[in-house]
């Protein structure tokens with residue numbers, strides 16, 4: 193278990209209600225420092241699967257071990273804390289606090305994660321260093337998140353995910369809003385930072401062309417049994 197950042201075992205989940213979408217993932221593991229691209233068509237359950245990994249929804253059955261802790265077995269408050277400590281999340285729409293400064297946004301996960309805060313010994317300095325490494329202009333940290341360009345907001349979302357070196361980064365279609373050149377630059381920065389800290393990376397995309405940059409490419413239909421109730 194020591195070199196495994198994420199291990200999924202016999203996971204089963206069904207969305208309540210009439211849509212009746214259900215997902216079974218018998219097994220998936222991600223090693224420390226490994227990068228995985230998860231491909232799948234729209235509606236194949238990629239975002240559902242990421243929510244199960246993050247513990248924002250709970251499986252009906254099975255385990256989701258993050259750095260050796262089954263996040264699905266924890267009570268709400270403890271689960272939130274483990275998520276904040278162990279996982280840096282980059283959402284499709286970035287989910288930045290609109291009225292917070294860039295610095296507020298980057299430091300946010302540390303409020304809920306004392307061990308992660310400790311690793312970022314001087315958090316504001318680390319945040320500024322991440323901004324510089326990610327190519328954000330000097331002085332950007334005091335700007336309101338909403339005043340930034342889309343590409344800059346994406347970099348802030350990456351800095352927020354990376355601060356305090358969580359062992360696992362989860363990214364849900366983080367390049368969907370970028371043009372081809374910006375996509376390449378974005379992935380360069382993400383991989384450079386993840387490699388420096390031996391961080392595991394699980395990224396979801398529709399775009400199979402990104403696959404060559406990752407250690408492993410998996411398809412939703414290869415790892416999961418998916419069922420949809422008839423309409």
Ligand SMILES: Nc1ncnc2c1ncn2[C@@H]1O[C@H](COP(=O)(O)OP(=O)(O)OP(=O)(O)O)[C@@H](O)[C@H]1O
Nearest residue numbers: 207209211213232233234235236237238239240241
């Ligand atoms: N909040 C919800 N409540 C009920 N059912 C949901 C909910 N979210 C998703 N589903 C069901 O799960 C299915 C898979 O959705 P999901 O968003 O996980 O797929 P996806 O592969 O991430 O799609 P996309 O690539 O379009 O983002 C949906 O078709 C829907 O039936």
